[in-house]
Ligand SMILES: Nc1ncnc2c1ncn2[C@@H]1O[C@H](COP(=O)(O)OP(=O)(O)OP(=O)(O)O)[C@@H](O)[C@H]1O
């Protein structure tokens with residue numbers, strides 16, 4: 245284990261604090277994942293990338309096998325039901341829902357794979373943890389902080405003071421009761437005793453997904469959104485339910501880091517805290533709460549409801565943003581240019597700059613690539629910057645410095661640049677093959693070559709594959725005179741001879 249002190253901004257205290265894990269042998273982090281009913285937009289990608297950087301840093305500090313990162317999939321939600329009914333009107337709702345969630349989840353995984361994010365240690369689905377949700381709900385009712393009304397179960401923040409250790413409701417969000425009440429009064433259901441009360445369980449209509457209800461409710465029902473995360477975090481990060489629930493030991497009932505977008509602070513995370521602290525008899529659900537800022541478009545939060553969004557898939561695979569598609573690593577770097585708590589303005593210019601930066605780094609690495617035979621250590625200043633509340637803009641400035649030294653022939657700077665990029669989640673091999681000098685020149689040759697020249701290139705490949713060396717050499721020399729140099733190799737997948745053409749300078 246290395247000695248760096250990791251400092252993280254904790255939303256609970258609104259300050260940067262030294263991070264000390266409850267158990268360094270198992271550092272535990274939970275991040276709220278997507279609700280799977282539609283393509284994820286690039287705003288949704290921000291927490292995915294930011295918490296991947298934190299996961300990598302924690303693994304670097306505490307060891308690869310000493311960090312547990314849980315990111316859930318919310319696959320039971322009214323938005324999913326609505327989308328399923330709209331998209332598959334002829335199917336029974338449950339089948340339609342399965343289609344929507346499976347398709348969306350697969351799409352989400354395919355999209356974020358392009359960013360080079362590590363898979364979380366566990367990715368629980370809400371529907372896989374209904375029993376734990378029901379057990380927590382029963383416990384909350386037994387403790388007098390939740391009640392049954394008209395086949396619903398509601399959590400009552402007003403009753404929380406009765407629960408010794410739980411923090412005052414509103415502690416995370418730092419909102420006054422009046423402010424929270426103003427929000428809650430907008431839509432008060434008749435079965436609520438108080439406008440602040442929120443749903444833990446609600447009845448399902450005929451045809452909607454439904455499970456046997458807790459607390460003696462006869463009708464089938466389904467969980468509310470907030471209880472899903474309390475249950476999944478418990479299932480994956482705490483002692484098994486039924487074990488030391490009323491236990492003082494934070495190793496058992498508290499975990500280290502809870503993350504998500506800043507929009508989740510209230511009510512979602514406030515409610516998760518209320519539920520978990522009351523159920524498990526603790527003063528905290530997690531020690532650190534981290535929230536990423538918004539990704540903005542022309543001054544507004546990118547969001548599905550505003551309709552001002554661009555999906556990850558559109559950026560990767562279509563020309564709808566800036567008239568071209570963008571590689572995943574460019575999107576990743578564009579995201580990390582801004583500190584995770586600041587808003588990001590998502591522009592074509594920023595993506596172009598990120599791509600130019602990657603090209604510069606790839607070229608510097610390419611100059612030295614023959615010697616890249618093993619994994620390299622990252623730069624100490626890069627670790628320091630990351631340990632300062634994930635200061636990725638500073639990291640990028642450091643990488644520019646390393647690249648400048650490497651360009652002047654400092655080979656060790658190139659190695660450290662290599663190691664630092666890897667730590668930050670960039671695949672250096674991929675950078676070289678898609679942004680390096682050879683790749684750029686091959687792409688340029690592709691653009692410059694006329695159909696006649698392309699025909700000569702094809703003819704040479706045919707001759708080479710037929711082992712007709714005389715003809716193959718003749719065509720190579722002819723093309724060289726026209727300004728195109730051949731780089732012969734083999735297709736790594738099939739072993740077939742292939743040729744890359746570069747422009748001779
Ligand atoms: N514009 C944004 N910038 C940064 N993070 C965002 C943005 N929009 C959503 N998120 C985050 O993405 C994650 C997934 O959230 P979720 O699936 O609930 O998004 P959503 O509610 O569909 O977004 P929207 O606001 O577009 O309806 C959450 O952590 C959320 O905070």
Ligand SMILES: [Zn+2]
Pocket residue numbers: 275276277473512
């Ligand atoms: Zn959540």
